[in-house]
Amino acid sequence: MKASVGDRIVTASGVVGGAVRDGVVVGCPHEDGSPPYQVRWSDTGEESLVFPGPDSLVRPADGEDADDADGGEPRRTRSVTWRIQVSLVESAGSTTAEAVLVAGPPEHDDVGALRGVGHARKDPQDLEMPVIGDEVAAGRALRRLADALLGQAEDDIGTVTGQRAHVHG
Known part of the structure; x- marks a missing residue:
């Protein structure tokens, strides 16, 4: 997983029924974009150091994800909470x-x-x-x-x- 300042991180809850959290990467100490990342969470405004796991995804600041598996056009991701x-x-x-x-x-x-x-x-x-x-x-x-x-x-x-x-x- 790679990220840059300005990218969004979306993380699923670790508990059943828990909320999905999203935040903005405000700090990335490694030049290659590898974790950990300093993230400002949108639900609380708090910042924390994050080592994303398999329940997280990075949404680049430009809104484009990596190419899909068959080499097609980049996909857009969307995160909504109801x-x-x-x-x-x-x-x-x-x-x-x-x-x-x-x-x-x-x-x-x-x-x-x-x-x-x-x-x-x-x-x-x-x-x-x-x-x-x-x-x-x-x-x-x-x-x-x-x-x-x-x-x-x-x-x-x-x-x-x-x-x-x-x-x-």
């Missing part, structure tokens, strides 16, 4: 969850319309375990949100191509 908020309400053995895409594709002004709702109800003979109701209701809400996202993709494909689209999920 945020989903799940809200839960539990009352009298019934749980309702709402999953909303709160920060999604900037091309859509109607992002708030992308949501899913899920419900779970405890059987009267079951033990009181609210976390299970939360998991079931949230899982159902996220499944419905996923269906809404796939539906949005189908609509977008249809708009671009002029033909009805079906995305297999």
Whole structure:
């Protein structure tokens, strides 16, 4: 891996569900561009010395990546973070969850319309375990949100191509 000052580093989280981090290389002590790099992280503004691992990639400052494997044209990479908020309400053995895409594709002004709702109800003979109701209701809400996202993709494909689209999920 080689980098220069001004390049971006994108690093996947080391934990499941963790955020992808990106930052700008602000220092590169080796002339050949080898690690480590001094990186200013975009989420905190903090700087740290980074030895990138296999879960990291370098995006050159000019936006071009290395040629693809078959020697074709350089590829552009893109890194985007979408945020989903799940809200839960539990009352009298019934749980309702709402999953909303709160920060999604900037091309859509109607992002708030992308949501899913899920419900779970405890059987009267079951033990009181609210976390299970939360998991079931949230899982159902996220499944419905996923269906809404796939539906949005189908609509977008249809708009671009002029033909009805079906995305297999």
